[in-house]
Amino acid sequence: MTAKTRIWTPIDFDADGKQVDFMRVPHSTDLSAYGWIPIPMACIRNGDGPTALLVAGNHGDEYEGQVALTNLIRGLNSQDIRGRVIVLPALNFPAVAAGRRVSPLDDANLNRSFPGRAHGTPTEMIAHYVSDVLLPMSDIVVDLHSGGRSLDYIASALVRPGRDVNEHRSLVRLMQIFGAPISFVSDGTGGGGSTTLAAAAQDRGVLAITTELGGGATLSKRGLSLAESGIRRLLDEMGILQGAHVEPPCATRFMTVRGHDAFVYARNVGVFEPAAEVGEVVNEGQLAGWIHFPDVPMHEPERLDFRSSGLVACRRVPSLTQRGDCLFKIMTDLAIV
Known part of the structure; x- marks a missing residue:
């Protein structure tokens, strides 16, 4: 009880x-x-x-x-x-x-x-x-x-x-x-x-x-x-x-939403530059965005790609990003019987 x-x-x-x-x-x-x-x-x-x-x-x-x-x-x-x-x-x-x-x-x-x-x-x-x-x-x-x-x-x-x-x-x-x-x-x-x-x-x-x-x-x-x-x-x-x-x-x-590959996460601390918008259709391997490092100006931005294809359900709003922050979530069509 x-x-x-x-x-x-x-x-x-x-x-x-x-x-x-x-x-x-x-x-x-x-x-x-x-x-x-x-x-x-x-x-x-x-x-x-x-x-x-x-x-x-x-x-x-x-x-x-x-x-x-x-x-x-x-x-x-x-x-x-x-x-x-x-x-x-x-x-x-x-x-x-x-x-x-x-x-x-x-x-x-x-x-x-x-x-x-x-x-x-x-x-x-x-x-x-x-x-x-x-x-x-x-x-x-x-x-x-x-x-x-x-x-x-x-x-x-x-x-x-x-x-x-x-x-x-x-x-x-x-x-x-x-x-x-x-x-x-x-x-x-x-x-x-x-x-x-x-x-x-x-x-x-x-x-x-x-x-x-x-x-x-x-x-x-x-x-x-x-x-x-x-x-x-x-x-x-x-x-x-x-x-x-x-x-x-x-x-x-x-x-x-099909598993962890539906998500794009930040791997480093920096400034997030998105390359897709909410509601946009994207493909696996397509550019998702960049993480910039203003504190290390000679450091090249880190490229992030989508790991699955589908519709962008959500996108991170704040540009300042920490390692582990969710940047995007992708949805795919589902047949309803």
């Missing part, structure tokens, strides 16, 4: 109506001995029905989802739905407040911390509460991401491979309904693997869809619009949203 969560909230998940308050994460500091970290949360319920868990701010420097979900909280009322919607627009609130990918409290990446620990650091406690309290009451989870400060991403939705044919078809259906230009299937190679919210959801039998809506720590108008319309379509598909006009989804292109 897992340890009981230390996080609490005055929100009653079984009560009808619209409640907006906080998850309270206990955190003792020099100036706040019995203090807690406020994690904004809304619960909107109207009778029996499915539950959708909507999350943004898993990484603090990704903004389209945060704005989309705060807009949803203000605009959605209990009479608009059947069932329950639980909304967390700033899940990793310390990181959101700092505009960082990781929490300034423990330097932990929330989306590398699942399923978390009840008696761990603040980030681990948040992951544990989601895993052990919120996911068991959910039928679907939507985790809205963007590229953050380090990456610019093509607007896309993604899922993990289903554990069986029926689960996989259900996940593919979610991506079709969400309606991103690109939908890809990934097991997290090069990323979070089994430590993500999506992985924790799958372990608990909850359907999970993630997004990438832009990047560079800016707010993409296109990404925000996609987040808002995609969520409404998913809620409508589940029978939660009642009596609302929902725009039909656009066609999506199904793709996948």
